Amino acid sequence: MRWVLLSLCLCAFWAFADSEQIFVASDEQQITQVELFEFSSPQLQQQAINLAKSLRCPQCQNQNLVESNSPIALDLRLVVFEMINQGKSEQQVVDYMTARYGDFVLYKPPFSLQNSMLWGLPVLALLLFVLRSAMGVVGRKNNA
Known part of the structure; x- marks a missing residue:
């Protein structure tokens, strides 16, 4: 079954690759x-x-x-x-x-709200992860 799907995908790729509408030479x-x-x-x-x-x-x-x-x-x-x-x-x-x-x-x-979110969200997620991890370590230490 996998070979059939793979061969169909390859045939479709070659058909589209030969199309002049996709790859237009200068x-x-x-x-x-x-x-x-x-x-x-x-x-x-x-x-x-x-x-x-x-x-x-x-x-x-x-x-x-x-x-x-x-x-x-x-x-x-x-x-x-x-x-x-x-x-x-x-x-x-x-x-x-x-x-x-x-x-x-x-x-x-240019700096915009979208760009700031693109760069700021991973940093915010990292800070939240570190804070949550630190709170978990302190909580285990207090329970022990």
Whole structure:
């Protein structure tokens, strides 16, 4: 029975992996646009590259827009380059990206209630565990 389920899962995986709708390769035109993008000045080029390095690829999740070769990263890198070349500020580009993809695209998200809960709840759970353990040890000591 396990072999049947395993073989069905593998067949389904191969069927979906061959689908062009899931894995879309970058076309040559898109790659050429990003690689040969011309900036107005070297300072704008450096600013755009640094900004693209500070934004996370929505598909890869562990790479920035410069490191990733996914189609969405190429598109977003081109958007960043064009916006910076048009004279938009870094904050305007970041606002555009976060409006579209949320704070996830930022490697350094702003401090918010959600972020504080994400970091604070494990610390609170650890403190409660230590307090409860200490109370249990003191209680056993008093009963003995």
